[in-house]
Amino acid sequence: MTFDRGALQGExxxxxxxxxxxxxxxxxxxxRIVEVEAYTADDPASHTYRGETLRNxxxxxxxxxxxxxxxxxxxxxxxxxxxxxxxxxxxLIRALVPVAxxxxxxxxxxxxxxxxxGPGKLCQALGLTxxxxxxxxxGSGPVSLVDDGTPPPRSPLIGPRIGITKGVDTPWRFRVP
DNA sequence: GGAACGATCTGC
DNA sequence: CAGATCGTTCCC
Numbered sequence: 341m342t343f344d345r346g347a348l349q350g351e352x353x354x355x356x357x358x359x360x361x362x363x364x365x366x367x368x369x370x371x372r373i374v375e376v377e378a379y380t381a382d383d384p385a386s387h388t389y390r391g392e393t394l395r396n397x398x399x400x401x402x403x404x405x406x407x408x409x410x411x412x413x414x415x416x417x418x419x420x421x422x423x424x425x426x427x428x429x430x431x432l433i434r435a436l437v438p439v440a441x442x443x444x445x446x447x448x449x450x451x452x453x454x455x456x457x458g459p460g461k462l463c464q465a466l467g468l469t470x471x472x473x474x475x476x477x478x479g480s481g482p483v484s485l486v487d488d489g490t491p492p493p494r495s496p497l498i499g500p501r502i503g504i505t506k507g508v509d510t511p512w513r514f515r516v517p
Numbered sequence: 518g519g520a521a522c523g524a525t526c527t528g529c
Numbered sequence: 530c531a532g533a534t535c536g537t538t539c540c541c
Contacts, residue, residue, distance in 0.1 A: 377524070385524070387537095395537060412525050413535030419524085432524055460525050503524055 343485040345478040348403035348422045352378035352429040355422045357496045357514045359431055363486040364418075364477075366466040369444055371436030371456050372490075377501045378512040379419070381428035385507035388428035400428050404478035404485070408463070408470050415460030418468050420477060420485065434502070434513070436462045493517055 343362055348355055356378040364371050379386040387396045387409065398407045399421055407419040407430050419430035436456035438445055445455045445465040456462035463469070468483065477485040497515040500508055 379524075387524080390538085393538075409524085410536060412523060412533080414533070415525050417524060434524085454526095458525070501524070505523085 341487055342478045343404070343487050345402075345404040348420065348478075349424055350422065352380050352422045352431055353512050356431045356512065358492050359420065359433075359485075360492040360496055360514060360516050361490040362492075363439065363488055364433065364436060364462075364466065365484045365486050366468060366472075366482060367441070367444075369441030369466045370439040370486075371462060371466060372439050373433055373435075374437050374516040375433075375435035376514050377432040377434055378422075378514075379430055379432060381423075383507050383510070385501065385504040385510075386428070386430075388430075392428070396428070398474045399430050400426055401474070404476060406468075406472055406475040406477055406483060408468060408473040410470060411460060416463040416469055417459040418463050418472075432459060433462060434459050435515075436465070438465070 356376045362373050381388050388399050392400050402425045403421050405421045411417045419432045421430045423429040438455050446452050449455050456465045475483045493516050498511050499513045501513045
């Protein structure tokens with residue numbers, strides 16, 4: 341079943357660890373979420389820190405939708421919108437463990453290992469692009485967040501977020517041990 | 518109108 | 530360890 345949208349309405353740092361071990365599905369490709377980062381509206385590292393713009397508008401929409409953006413002019417990164425509509429928070433998906441559709445992931449990535457162990461890599465592996473910005477993950481659309489009953493880890497690894505210059509001391513990165 | 522800067526990845 | 534690469538944002 342798809343992940344319960346209501347469970348995404350809390351604060352991003354609380355929701356983020358609950359997304360660990362959930363499945364991200366696009367077509368035949370399935371990956372288990374093993375690393376995430378939380379970004380909130382009052383967080384200087386967040387795209388929403390300076391208010392709503394054309395790019396980040398999806399983050400101000402209802403929870404359970406996909407916020408995709410281009411990183412370093414090259415890569416696509418994917419987030420799951422959290423909080424109430426108008427809030428402006430999301431959880432960045434940083435790493436997946438491939439579960440199904442591995443051949444397709446290999447083909448998209450052009451290599452056989454290191455398929456989804458990074459935010460840009462996992463989007464390429466699953467075939468997620470800017471065209472998927474705004475997609476509803478909790479409905480019956482082509483991209484979905486699925487709960488297969490695997491619980492999140494009891495004690496996730498917690499640390500600072502990666503690749504940012506502001507908010508570096510906030511321990512909002514969560515990983516499956 | 519322009520410049521600076523990335524929530525990154527890869528190959529050297 | 531540095532280059533790739535370009536849209537977004539903000540300032541003049």
